Amino acid sequence: MSSSAPKEPLMNDGLDADPPSKRALQYVLKKKEDGWPVAGIYCGYAPLELMHAMGIVPALLCAFSKVPIESAEEVLPANLCPLIKSSYGFIQEGTCPFFTAADVVVAETTCDGKKKMFELISELRPLHVMDLPQMPDEDGAVGNWRRMIVRLKQFLEGKTGRSATKEQIEEAIVWSNRKNRLARKIFEYAACDPPVISWKEIYDISFLAMPSTGPDIVPLLEEKLEKLEKRRSNGEYFGARGAPRVMVTGCPIGGDATKIFRVVEEAGGLIVAPDSCTGIKIFNGDFAENTGDPMGAMAERYLKIPCACMTPNSERMNALSSLIETYKPDVVIDFILQSCHGYNVESYRMARHVAENHGPAFLKIESDYSNADIGQLKTRIEAVIETLPAKAAVN
Template identity: 55%
Template sequence: MGNLTPLFNDEFTDLPLKRALAQVLKKRDAGAKVVGAYCSYAPVELIWAMGGVPAVLCAFSNAAIPKAEETLPANLCPLIKSSYGFIELKTCPFFEVTDAVVGETTCDGKKKMFELIAEKRPLHVLDLPQCPTNEGAAAYWRHSINGFKTFLEKSFDTSISEAALEQAIQETNRKNRLVEQILGFGAHRPAVITWQEMYDVTSYAMVTGGSEAIEKLQEILAILTERREKKMFTSPEGTKRVLLTGCPVGGDVLKVLKLVDEEGAAIVGLDSCTGLKAYAGRIEEKSGDPLLAIAQRYLQIPCACMTPNLRRMEVLKEQVDLLKPDLVIDLVLQACHTYNVEAVKVESLVRNELGTNYLKIVTDFSSQDVGQLKTRIGAALEMC
């Protein structure tokens, strides 16, 4: 890696959250309203269309959890506790600069947390239908997204036109195609992109839009193309390949990804909300009903909150076929019951249908299980 051109040539190299914050602050200083979001289901096209900027509020640090547990139950998802703890401590820089927050009904724990933070910021909760193939699901989701549009317009005394929405849709599609192309470099053998670089790219793309994002992502695509053509690899030939699926990753839970590195393997795909999920799929352009087009695309996101979550199995098949991993690691955060239960079906698919090795990891943001995880990851890789 020492002689490789970095994807981001700035002072925030390998610090994606600081880079994302710098992007948000730049937009805010230019007059943009900041709308905090917790999930890939938040239709950020409406935020971009009103000239605002989205800021991701999920936190992945163990440091704020003791504060959160003064209010929240200890056996709650660590992501929720960390996010709320930072808000209570007033040390989440993203939340501190938000003008409003959008939530969604993907998770019971988050739904109740939203009730607590509604006292701190103007907040709108989107009611997400969780049986996406049911008749009327898309129409209802469109209605819910329209309610978010009304909330933004009233909160910020603005109007979001269909033309602005259409432009935001087209820019989103261009950006998502580029991100997918970049993540697709994980298919190269040997690897020409690291998981840290993938994470950097997805974090950057979440808070940066328009021509600025397009130009930067095209630049990154050119760098990776050059690496491939010049055989400039990020891991040695024959390195075992890992696809990570499951819950969102970041901060302290990156311990799992770092342990894979330490065991001499390469993570070649991030099939999670902080990876591919937020960028897969397209919004229909010039549909005549941009809100419905947005609704239909977001219902395709394969989160475990959906039932039946057929789309996740389809995407996982596609990713295994593209990336050809030696091992699939299914990372589940403690108390995330949807992903934990769904792991049964994921394991069956990976082992029995795809013929690939599988390892389920249930963890939190503490470092107490690092030794055990290292042993389990090492053993799983030895069996590949």
Template identity: 30%
Template structure:
């Protein structure tokens, strides 16, 4: 209780000096982000890629064009809600006319302010970076959110939601760790209803079926476009790093416009030959790979591989599962949305998590992947443990897997590169052996 922060909030965990020094780092964080984004984009543009990617490049800078757009939108009375995880149901926010923006952060520079506060160097860099982003005020969009919705899949996000309350209005959503039971499902359904009540209170609007129906239809179109894109990815006409960027632009973009551009990209992909027909077909799984933390995707694709499929919550999972409404009643729509986010999700926070192993196998077979790279962010114990299980299951099916533990900084770049290169070399050798 060391005083009041922004908007008259009580600072419980942060103190004024800490925030002061974090804010001093704002310019540095923004500068580093811009540099990183432009650097990666330049690397990605160096190779053959679809022209329609230009749109997604333009939207890639988290503090760029889209941030300005959202700023104007907010100034003219628009509603913006921040989310911190896959599980925050976009359809519900859209039903209230709010633009959901997912703030999982991939900026290395933003980790430092959070490190000073938390004093836990082993914690997940994604969570630290997001906290640092808020402390420093570097993200203009995060500053104009009415509310930040934080589901609690893991320890790090659970605590992030708690600490963030110093600086912004937070709504925590209790995510059940056991999703397969009626009890787990019912508790998640209650969380969804609680979120609706919170938003109704916040905006002074009652959620009507027709509002939700319209929002669901908008996202169903986005999901349909993504499925179309996924199927086309199989032909190898696009690099995995580009595909991941497309998925992540949906984190903050206007969803109807995003859908339109994904469909445009699909139109172009239909006639395109594979970008790298000889490359080793890799499936990328594990901890979220968040733009612009593009270390692992770039290393894989610079080392003679191509990410043909992924099972990342920051990639395919974002839009793959459709909301299928059984009954278009209010309750029926809410159940459909609630289950869409909970039941098919293969987040390692669930136990048991057979769905993940099966999903990895299914995807690898469907996309003809020759090996899997399992990315584990340092401090992400859940993914680390799932990697061990996945390795056993994939080995049984004679599919090689490489577990790559990594941080946000560039310190481990060469070490990771060596391992990935060796892995891809091994896949190539296997390919030659089997003729």
């Protein structure tokens, strides 16, 4: 940090004045106008590099609002994960513009609830479900996922008339690596004390950059990196000096689920590491370049994403340790969506790993997209913060 006196905490400026959802929709619709087919996606396992190489634009489908859940529960059980209910409700009500624009949908077998939901939406759009190997360390797992990527390519060729050479896929991988490295450099400004970037900016960048691979997003990330370096040189920062640093891990967080970030701030905490597949997790690691087998390179890289659907999920523990060492949180919050059994059960191992190997306090929170539990969440988070040693709360 600069030796000059820090300025008042900054207001978030994002990548620009427009909300990320608006900017993402403009990007998708412009690509569609230019003749690109649109592939709706839900998950970080979707091989984006293949789609971009084929001239197909990926679009993240709507999934993070409480509004369409009541409609979804006319078909789906009430005790299902809110992310799944929200996803289906948007489609049932016809209120997701990304789904409206989608020519096809690409899905993965990350959980049983999603698999059954995909069966329902397959009646509305051509849909391809990729059978995700969930024991990534087993012999044959990478080969099986490579076959799934090849089959996806065949599906997309048949439904869109687009194809891609090996060289075009290799080029998309190179661009994707460049994007991911830039994103990681941007996120590391949150490791400063105090952080130079806010959680809102990290979330906005993740939302825009996750599906966008190639030359489209790279200039924006480079511009953001320059702005952040200027902030750091000027001694500008976010939050209050000495505020408890908080890492939020667990289920995907977006839309109404970002209440957890706001509650943490209201309780006096400072979000420094929003670790989920809608945050910094999806940008970790690089693809092997110019191997002569880009399909295999994609398969190997994607299977390293440490989602709780994987077993044993040792990669998540390793990633957690790396994040704690980099961002130095005082508190780790494991955010679990109701009825997400994979993340819920895995939370026990997470708590034990943090206690045995690191110093932060650990708090498991189970919630949904409603605001009914905000008061309770604030009370629990405040209680954890109050137990922190004085040196962790005061600089």
